[in-house]
Amino acid sequence: MKVNQELCVGCGKCLPFCPQGAIHVENRKAYIDQDACVECGICVRQIECPRKAFYEPPEVNEWPRSVRKVFGDPTEKHQSTGVRGRGTEEVKTNDVTGRVKRGEIGFALEFGRPSIGTKVKDVEVVTIPLAERGIVFEPCNPLTSLLDTKTGIVHDDVREEKILSAIVEFAIPFERFEEIAGVVYEAAKHCTNTVFSWGLVVRYEEDGTIAAVPVLEKMGIHVPKNAKVNVGLGKPFCNE
Amino acid sequence: MSHTLHRFGPEETFQNDFPFISRPAMKINSDGAAPKMRRVMEIALDHEPVNWGSLTTKQNLTMGFDREELLNKTEDNSPAMGCFDDRDKVVAVLKQLKEEDLGMSVVITGLRDKVEEMCHEAGLTPHSADLALGIFGATELLPEDETLCFTTMCGHAMLSAGLVRQIRKAVREGRMTPEEGAKILAKPCYCGIFNQTRAAMLLEQEKEANQKNEE
Ligand code: SF4
Ligand code: SF4
Numbered sequence: 001m002k003v004n005q006e007l008c009v010g011c012g013k014c015l016p017f018c019p020q021g022a023i024h025v026e027n028r029k030a031y032i033d034q035d036a037c038v039e040c041g042i043c044v045r046q047i048e049c050p051r052k053a054f055y056e057p058p059e060v061n062e063w064p065r066s067v068r069k070v071f072g073d074p075t076e077k078h079q080s081t082g083v084r085g086r087g088t089e090e091v092k093t094n095d096v097t098g099r100v101k102r103g104e105i106g107f108a109l110e111f112g113r114p115s116i117g118t119k120v121k122d123v124e125v126v127t128i129p130l131a132e133r134g135i136v137f138e139p140c141n142p143l144t145s146l147l148d149t150k151t152g153i154v155h156d157d158v159r160e161e162k163i164l165s166a167i168v169e170f171a172i173p174f175e176r177f178e179e180i181a182g183v184v185y186e187a188a189k190h191c192t193n194t195v196f197s198w199g200l201v202v203r204y205e206e207d208g209t210i211a212a213v214p215v216l217e218k219m220g221i222h223v224p225k226n227a228k229v230n231v232g233l234g235k236p237f238c239n240e
Numbered sequence: 241m242s243h244t245l246h247r248f249g250p251e252e253t254f255q256n257d258f259p260f261i262s263r264p265a266m267k268i269n270s271d272g273a274a275p276k277m278r279r280v281m282e283i284a285l286d287h288e289p290v291n292w293g294s295l296t297t298k299q300n301l302t303m304g305f306d307r308e309e310l311l312n313k314t315e316d317n318s319p320a321m322g323c324f325d326d327r328d329k330v331v332a333v334l335k336q337l338k339e340e341d342l343g344m345s346v347v348i349t350g351l352r353d354k355v356e357e358m359c360h361e362a363g364l365t366p367h368s369a370d371l372a373l374g375i376f377g378a379t380e381l382l383p384e385d386e387t388l389c390f391t392t393m394c395g396h397a398m399l400s401a402g403l404v405r406q407i408r409k410a411v412r413e414g415r416m417t418p419e420e421g422a423k424i425l426a427k428p429c430y431c432g433i434f435n436q437t438r439a440a441m442l443l444e445q446e447k448e449a450n451q452k453n454e455e
Contacts, residue, residue, distance in 0.1 A: 016402035017428075019391075042398055045298065046428055074396040075295050075430060093265035093345040095367040108370065114246060114392045115401060116381050125377075164397055184376075191377030197246040198373040204366050208356070212371070224372055226254065227352040228245045231334060231359050232367035235269065235343030 001043050001060070003030045007053040014047045014054070019164070020117055038117050038164040039068040041075065064158045067120065070142060071163035090169070091201045091230050098238035099201075105177050105212055106201030109184065111194055112165035118194040120146055121159040123168055126187040126196075127152030130170070133183060138169035171201070178215055185221065244349040244433050245372045249389040251351065253442060256325045259349040259433040260284060260333070263319040269343060270316050276342045278314040283336050284322060287329045292322035293432020302426035302436060320344075325437035327358055334362035389442055394429035403428075411443045412450045418443035 003023075010028030017023075022036035023043065030053070032043075043054040059065055069076060090099065090108060100106040109126055112118030123143065130137075131152030137144040143166040146158050172180055184198065202210050216223050244259035262280045264273035285292060285307060293300035296313055301322070324330045330348060337346060348355050352369065359366045375382065382388060383401040390404040391397065407421040422439035 016406045017400055018402070019397050019400040021400070021402060040396075040398065042400075042428060074398070075298055091368050091370040092261060092263055092347050093268075095345050096265040096268050100368060106370075110246070113397065114248065114375065114388060115383060115397055116378075188376035193378060195375050195377040195379055195382060197375055199245055200371045200373060201368065202371060203368045208366070210369065210371070216373070221373060224374055225251060225351045225353065226245065226247060226349070226372040227355065228259075228347050228349040228370040228372075229352065229355045229359065230345060230347050230367045230369065231355075231362075231364045233334075233337055233343070233364065234265065234345035234367075235341070 001032055001037060001039065001041070001054055002057050003032060004053045004055055005029050007051040009051055011050060014043060014049055017042060017047045019115065035162060036117075037068070038072040038162055039065070040072040040164055041069075045075070064161055067146065067158050067161050068163055071166050091228055093230075093234060094201065094203075094238075095230050095232050096234035096236065096238055098240050100171050100203055101238075101240040102203045102205065103174050104171050104203070105174050106171040107169065107180070107184070108199035108201060109168040109196045110165050110199065111168065111196045112163060113195070113197045116194050117162055117164050118166065119159070120161050120163060120166065121154045122191070122193045123147075123166060124152060124154055125191045126168055126184055127154075129183050129187055130168070130180070133180065135170050135172065135180070138171070141167060141169040143167060143169070174211060177212060178219065181216070181219060181221070185219070244347070244395055245370050246375075246392055246395070247349070247372075248375075248385070248392040249442070253389065253438060254351050256327070257350060257435050257438045258324040258327065258330050258355070259322070259435075260289065260324060260330070260346070261319060261321050261433075262344050262346045264317065264344055266317060273316045273344065274314050274318070276344050277316075277318050277320060278311050279340065279342055280337065280344050280346075281311055281314065281320045283340070284320060284333055287324070287333045289322040289329075289432075290325040290435055290437050291426060291429075291432040293430050294318075294321070295430050298430050300426065300430055300432040300434075302423050302434075321431045321433060323433050323435045325435055327354065331358050331361050334359065334364060338363055386446065390425055390439060393434045393439065394431075395433060396429070396431065398428040398430070399425060399434070400428075408443065408446060411447050414447075418447065
């Protein structure tokens with residue numbers, strides 16, 4: 001986004017609102033650090049600027065900057081990556097799609113979350129070691145289209161783009177869980193430019209337990225109690 | 241995406257925090273789903289969620305919206321999104337959804353054992369779950385824990401740490417009530433999954449702790 005310098009009076013009211021802290025005031029004019037801005041749109045939509053000085057310049061929708069908006073602005077539907085939004089339906093509709101079945105486990109590693117943002121290239125800290133182990137990244141996830149899926153390397157044109165967050169998403173057979181969780185855990189130690197929030201999509205067993213929990217505990221990974229539970233109301237119901 | 245997951249804070253602060261999402265599965269049961277999604281929304285709204293939102297109308301309950309207008313804008317792929325601050329209301333919603341058998345998927349976020357218990361009470365068997373394992377990598381870059389408790393209630397990260405700090409300070413200094421502060425913080429989250437009750441409680445706790453320190 002940009003600030004129309006002719007309109008801005010440098011009041012500074014906008015400063016606290018930007019989730020990336022990308023706005024600053026200098027010589028009584030507000031400026032947006034174009035490297036730091038993730039095009040989330042909060043300034044245009046919500047900041048009560050007395051002069052309505054924020055605006056979206058055309059380059060926001062031009063490649064490769066347009067990926068920022070795809071991954072940053074939840075209110076817009078975009079086609080520049082060929083896939084809508086930042087993620088997929090994952091566990092939300094798993095009772096119908098059967099995306100993750102018993103005997104499988106889904107990973108959702110959301111880079112840049114919470115609050116920090118990420119350069120697209122920073123996901124390589126996990127995508128490269130995962131690709132080396134033959135992991136197949138979720139084709140419906142918009143991040144996958146920004147990678148060479150064989151190597152996990154991010155395409156040159158989007159490497160330096162800063163985005164609010166992006167999810168490395170894939171599913172594996174449960175037998176490989178300990179191996180792949182170990183790869184992610186190890187990769188986290190080399191993730192020095194940003195953070196990632198780690199979600200695991202699991203299917204309940206017949207007896208109501210979750211097979212991954214004791215494996216994680218054995219590995220010394222604490223399993224917090226927060227979870228998103230698909231309550232099984234979807235139809236046609238997938239019982240696999 | 242995993243947007244209602246990864247809420248940050250002490251376990252006891254999630255006792256009354258239940259984000260709700262329902263949606264059809266694209267290309268499987270989404271064709272002609274609009275009336276069913278509309279009914280899901282009606283049932284949820286009848287049970288007084290603490291918040292509700294829509295990315296289509298870019299409105300949430302805190303900002304105020306016209307219920308009929310929102311319902312009339314329901315399309316085949318519209319998700320139903322909001323948050324409850326009372327487990328009994330969620331159980332009642334789940335019971336009614338089960339009874340009406342609309343076939344739309346529903347996810348409830350919260351403390352896992354609590355949500356599982358609520359499902360059983362409504363006669364449901366949980367199908368699958370997304371577990372939050374926490375935050376990894378350069379965690380030293382994160383805002384302080386007290387601020388993260390608020391910013392992570394908007395899963396799309398639309399709520400800035402700067403605004404949270406400003407409101408926390410205003411409440412601590414008595415320039416605004418916790419409820420007023422919570423209302424301001426809820427605004428950027430159009431999905432309506434930000435829980436004002438939890439936010440007001442966190443602001444109140446901080447204010448009280450601050451007063452005790454000053455005594
Ligand atoms: S709120 Fe508007 S007028 Fe005030 S500094 Fe920000 S952009 Fe300029
Ligand atoms: S678009 Fe978002 S990140 Fe960019 S300046 Fe506006 S509020 Fe900040």
